[in-house]
Amino acid sequence: MNRLLAALAFMAALLVPATAGAQALIDQCTAETCKARLTPDQLAGEAQTLILAGRFDEARPMVAALMTVPDKKFEARLLSGMLAAGTGDHARAAEYYKAILSDDPSQTRVRLELGRELLALGHTASADKQFKIAQQDGDLPDDVARTIRSVRDVIRQRRAWRLDVDLGIAPDTNINNATSSDTVTILWGGIPLPLMLDQRAKARSGTGITASISGGVRLPIANKMSAIVDLDLAGNNYSGAAYDDYQVQAAGGVEFRLTPTSSVSLQGVGAQRWYGGQAVSRQTGVKAGFQIRLSDRDQMGVQIDSRRTDALFDPSYDGWQTGAYVTYERAVAKSLVVSGGGFVRRDSLKAEAYSNTEIGAIAGFGGELPLGITFGLSGSVSRAKFDAAIPLFSIDPRQDWRYTARATLGNRGWRLWGFSPQVSASYSRIDSSIDYYRNDRLRFRFALARYF
Template sequence: MTASELFEFADSARDAGDFATAEAAYRALASNPDVEFRSEARFRLALMLADRMGRPRDAAVELRRILDEKPGAARVRLELARMNTLLGRLGAAEREFRAAQATGQLPPDVERSVRFYASALAAAKPLGGSLELALAPDSNINRATRADTLGTVIGDFTLSDDARAKSGLGLAARAQGYVRLQLGPKMRLLGRVAGSGDFYRTGQFDDYALTMQVGPEIQSGVDRITFSGGPSWRWFGQAPFSRGWGGSAVYQHPLGKRTQLRAEAALSRLDNLRNDLQDSTISAGTVGLDRAFSARFGGGAQIRLSRTSARDPGWSDWTGGGSAYLFREIGRTTLVLDGSYARLEADARLFLYPRKRVDDRFSIGLSATFRAIQWKGIAPFLRLRAERNKSTIGIFDFQRRAAEIGLTSAF
C-alpha cells in the first residue's frame, strides 16, 4: 500500500468512526522518511484526537512534533494554540499565537482570525492544572551566610551550625489547579489553588506554602483584566511561619502582532507567626513585555517595585529591580535563560546591627524541557540556578547554587 493509499484508508476509517484503525494508520504514516508525509499524518491525527476523540493533550504532542521539524508551519502553531486553550494553558496559547504571527506567513484574513482568538480565550478548559516533581540538590537550602561570626553593636557573635549555610538534597514539588466558570459572554469567575514545597530528610528546613485565590476574569476587546484575592499560608521547619491575605489586578494588552504588555498591581497583609515586629502590609507593581522574535525564539522583560510596611521600621523596606528571559526551541528541546537583579533598602537599622539593611541580589538560571522523551504529556526537565545576595548585614549575605531534575505535566 502506497502512502497515498494509506492516507485514504486512514481518512475513510476516521470518517466511519473507526478511530482506533485510523490512529494506527496515521501513526504508521508518521514514521515515513519523507518529512511532508509524516507531518501531514501527524496533523490529521492531531485534529482527529482533539475534535473527534476529546484528547487535546495527545493532539498537542503530535503538533509539537511537527513544529520540531517545521518550526515555520504557521497553521500548525495556530492549532497548537487552540489545543493549549482547550487545556487551559492560556499563556502558552498566547505565545503560540505570537509565534504564528512572527512567521510572516499568515494571510490578512487569517491574521484577523488570530487576533480574534487571541482576545477570545473565553472558551478555555473549565478545569485543569499542572504538577512538577523534582530532585533538588542545593548548596544553601536555608539561604544563610557561610561566615562563622556575625557583627553586632555589642560585638561579634559566633553563629551556630544551624544559622550557617547548609547543603542538601531535597524533593521539590509544585502543583496548581484551577476552575473557570462562565458568568457571561465576556466574564468568567476564576478560582486557583497553588502549592509548593521543598522537603528534606530531617524536616528542619522544610519550606512549603499554599495559596488560594478567586476573582473575575474580564475580556474587553483585545484586553484581558483579572481580579483575584484570597488567603495564603507558609510553613518552615514543619511549623507555621506566616499567614496572609491579599489581592491583585492583572491587565494584559497585545502591542502589535508579536508583543504583549502585562501589568500587575498587588496588595497583601502578612502576619508573621514567629516575630510580631515583621507583621507587614506589602504593595507591589509590575510591568512586563513578552515578544516572539521568530517562530522558535522569543523573550521578555519586566520591572518591579514593592513596598513593605512593617511594625518595626527595620523590617520595612523598598525593593526594586528587573528581570529578563530568552527562550529558544532547538529540535525537541526548549531552552530558557533568565536573569534578575533586585535592590532592597530598609527604612532604618535594626537595634542589633550597626547599619541598616541594604541588599543587592543577583540571580541567573538555565532550564531545559526535553519533549523528545515525553510520555502522555509528562516530560523531563532540568533547571540550574545561581544566586548571590550581597548585604550590609552579614546574616543576610549569602550565595547559592541549586538544580532541579524532574518531571512536569499539565492536566
C-alpha cells in the same frame, strides 16, 4: 466547539499548497489495471490529494509507502497526522504533529494542525498555547492571523480550567537560606566585636524532594466577565523536618475583558507558609492585573499585589507587603520570546529595621528549539534600602544588592504518562551591608512536569 473547528479547518486549508486540489492520478486511469511510477514528491502529493478529498482508504497505502522513504519523514508524518485527523483519531494525529514540531518548531502549519487536534480533544489550554506561538509568525496571511486571534478569544472565554503538575529532586547549597560567613561583626557598647557563628546559623546544603501544583478555573458569569479562581501549592521536603518548606496560595475574583485585546482582573488572595514543621506566616490581601496584546508579537502586563502579613514566628515582621510589576514580551522568532520589566516592592512592617523598599529590573529569553527542546533564561537585579538601623549590627540602615539568575531546559519530545523531563538551575545572591544577611544559593531541580 464545532464553529471553532470549522474556523480552524478553513485556516489550515489556507496554508495548504495550491497543488493539493489537483485531480488524483488514480482518477486518470482508464484500464482495469493501472500502474504508475511516482517520485516520492509525487507520491506525497497524490496522498495529500486523496486525504483532502476524504478518500482515506485509498490514501492509507500511499502514506505507508512514504513512511519507508528516509528523507521524506516530514511529509510522511504530516500526511499520517492528516489521515488520522480525517478518520477521527485526534490523539494519534496530535502525536504525529508533536513529533514534527519536536524536530522543527518553526513549522507554523503543523502547529495550527496540532492546535486544532488538541482543541478536538478538549485540551483547550494546550491548544491556546500552540495558537499563541503560531500567531507570532510574521509571515502569516492576514486572514489566517485574524482567524487565530478570533479562535484564541473564544478559547479564553470558554476555557474552564488549567492544571500544571511537577515532581522532582532538588540539590541545594543553602536549604536554610543562611549566611556562609564564619563570623559576623556586632556592636557592643559601640565597640565592633567579631562573633563566631554556630553551625546551625550558617548555610547548610542538602537534597530534597520538590513538587508543585498550579491550577485555575475560569467561568463566564456575564458578558465580557468571568469568575476566576487560582490555587498554587509548592513544597520542598528534606531529611528530617527542620528545613521542610511548604506554601499554599488561593485567589478568587473576576476578570473583565475591556476590548478584544485587553483585560483587567481583581482577586482576593490568601496564603500560608509552613517551615520546619510549623506555620510561620499567613497573608490576606488583594491583587489586580491589566493585560494587553499590542500586536501578534507584543504584549504587556501590569500587576499590583498588596497583602497583610501575620508573621507567626516573630511579630516584628507583621505588616503590609505591596508590589507593583510591569512586564513586556516580544516574539523575536516563530517560537522564541524575549521579555523585560521592572518592579517596586514595599514592606511596611511593625519593626522599622525590617521595613524596606526594593526597586529592580527583570529580563528573560526562552522558547522552543528543534528535537523537542524547550529552554528559558531569566534574571533580575534589585536594590533594597531599609528604613532604620539594627543597633546590634550597625548604626546605619541596612542596604542590599540582590541578584537572581535561572536557566531551565526541558524536552517535550520525551514523555512518560504525559510527563516530560525538565532540568533547572537557579542562583541567588544578596550582597548586604550587614555580613549576617549576606548569602548566596545555588539550587538544581530535576523534575517531571505535565501541563494539562
